[in-house]
Amino acid sequence: MPHIVVIGAGVIGLSAALRILGEEEPPSPPQQQETQNTVTIVARDYPEGAETVDGASQIDFTSAWGGAHNRLVPPTDAATRREHGFARRTFARVRGVRARHPEAGVTLLRGVEYLEAGALAPAYRDLTEARARDEAGPDGLGMRGFRLLPPAELPPGVAWGCEYDTWCVNPMVYCAWMLRRFALRGGRAVRRAVRDPREVLAWRLEGGPVDxxxxxxxxxxGDERVFVTRGQTCLVANPCPVTITRQNSDGSWTFCVPRAFDGGTVIGGTKEPDNWDPHPSPAVREALLRRFADTYPAILGPEGRFAVIRDVVGRRPTRRGGMRLEAEVLDADGDGDDDGAPRPVVHAYGLGGRGYELSWGVADEVAALLQPYLEAKTPGARL
Ligand SMILES: Cc1cc2nc3c(=O)[nH]c(=O)nc-3n(C[C@H](O)[C@H](O)[C@H](O)COP(=O)(O)OP(=O)(O)OC[C@H]3O[C@@H](n4cnc5c(N)ncnc54)[C@H](O)[C@@H]3O)c2cc1C
Structure with missing residues (x-):
């Protein structure tokens, strides 16, 4: 049985690991769920209660700090069209997860986009309801429940708006559910820091090689194209029935992400490339809360105030040119020479600010990239 090691227990590693173990949507009949692979996750950080994730030592465990909501990002080129396809596949999976596993931390709700005039790119301005809703046409975006908002429904200062059906997760509830499900399906999890994927190819796990x-x-x-995009947000106890994103003319963002399952609501947020400051700024917090309350005063509730739980600083793992999603072939000793059986390292990182919303699409692609190598080792193997 091929042995696959997944480095990482964030949303991407967990989705990929589950997918490799045969998690499908809709699920296959139980008799077909026998996995043909052994899968081990190796990671430094694992999902845990959001209350105890450490903002200093785990600042690079981005999945703990993400919102996380699914947003409309109208595609403008081949790369963003591919991402939109991943987002649609993810939505389909997440909808299925919500239906079958209410404990997984998923909420289905309305998403609202507001753009000020200075932020109104043509991809939004020219979007028609017909194209946005179209599920089958080559140019359709498949956004269920899409509606352009008339001017009377826009808050002051907003030039364009829309709403659509979407989803949010409470990140650590969702990731912990995936980890439990992975273990239930026979996956193994090891807490360990690794220096390089080649190191893992040199291991013997369960008495055998890593394939x-x-x-x-x-x-x-050590990918030189990767950089951090700092995000400061503020977690509040105030509930919110909708996820709202406002793009401001000055380039800043104002948003909320409800984290149901007693997770509060994230009010955000900054997007600061190459900013390594791990400390939340009180002034930024005040500005984020004020701007969101101006956009959506109902958030303040009957008491007319925010109940702040904590400030959050996270680092989106961003990559110039977009995520890396490809197979690199190394050989038995992991050095890339052709003196041993070829073994793949499938790279799936650099998801920036979209890891949750693209996760299942990325996981499917990881499986597709692995398939030929596993089939060569075990004819008939399927992922
Ligand atoms: C403020 C903020 C808001 C966001 N909002 C959203 C949102 O609304 N929607 C959305 O889709 N995305 C959002 N994101 C982005 C999203 O959180 C990330 O894209 C996603 O979490 C990346 O997941 P990942 O699994 O690739 O990486 P991570 O979550 O960082 O996981 C990496 C894993 O690899 C392990 N690892 C790393 N190096 C090693 C090593 N050397 N040895 C062993 N293990 C290692 C780590 O321990 C961890 O388990 C947001 C991010 C931030 C900061």
Whole structure:
């Protein structure tokens, strides 16, 4: 049975690991659920209660700090069209997860986009309801429940708005559910820091060699194209029935992400490339809360105030040119020479600010990239 090691237990590593173990949507009949692979997750950080994730030592465990909501990002080129396809596949899976596993931390709700005039790119301005809703046409975006908002429904200062059906997760509830499900399906999890995917290819686990590695480490290993995009947000106890994103003319963002399952609501947020400051700024917090309350005063509730739980600083693992999603072939000793059986390292990192919303699409692609190597080792093997 091929042994695959997934480096990383963030949303990408967990989705990929589950997918490799045969998690499908809709689920296959129980008799077909026998996995043909052994899968081990190796990671430094694992999902845990959001209350105890440490903002200093785990700042690079981005999945703990994400919102996380699914947003409309109208595609403008081949790369963003591919991402939109991943987002649609993810939505389909997440909808199925919500239906079958209410404990997984998923909420289905309305998503609202507001754009000020200075932020109104043509991709939004020219979007028609027909194209946005179209599920089958080559140019359709498949956004269920899409509606352009008339001017009377826009808050002051907003030039364009829309709403659509979407989803949010309470990140650590969702990731912990995936980890439990992985273990239930026979997956193994090891807490360990690795230096390089090649190191893992040199291991013997369960007494045998490692046949393939998935690098879902968030930032990769020494990839010069990767940089951090700092995000400061503020977690409040105020509930919110909708997820709202406002793009401001000055380039800043104002948003909320409800984290149901007693997770409060994230009010955000900054997007600061190459900013390594781990400390939340009180002034930024005040500005974020004020701007969101101006956009959506109902958030303040009957008491007319925010109940702040904590400030959050996270680092989106961003990559110039977009995520790395490809197979690199190494050989038996992991050095890339052709003196041993070829073994793949499938890279799946650099998801920036979209890891949750693209996760299942990425996981499907990881499986597709692994398939030929596993089939070569075990004819008939399927992922
Ligand atoms: C403020 C903020 C808001 C966001 N909001 C959203 C949102 O609304 N929607 C959305 O889709 N995305 C959002 N994101 C982005 C999203 O959180 C990330 O894209 C996603 O979490 C990346 O997941 P990942 O699994 O690739 O990386 P990570 O979550 O960082 O996981 C990496 C894993 O690899 C392990 N690892 C790394 N290096 C090593 C090593 N050397 N040895 C062993 N293990 C290692 C880590 O321990 C961890 O388990 C947001 C991010 C931030 C900061």
């Amino acid at each position: 393939a590695v998935v690098n879902a480490s968030g930032q990769g290993f």
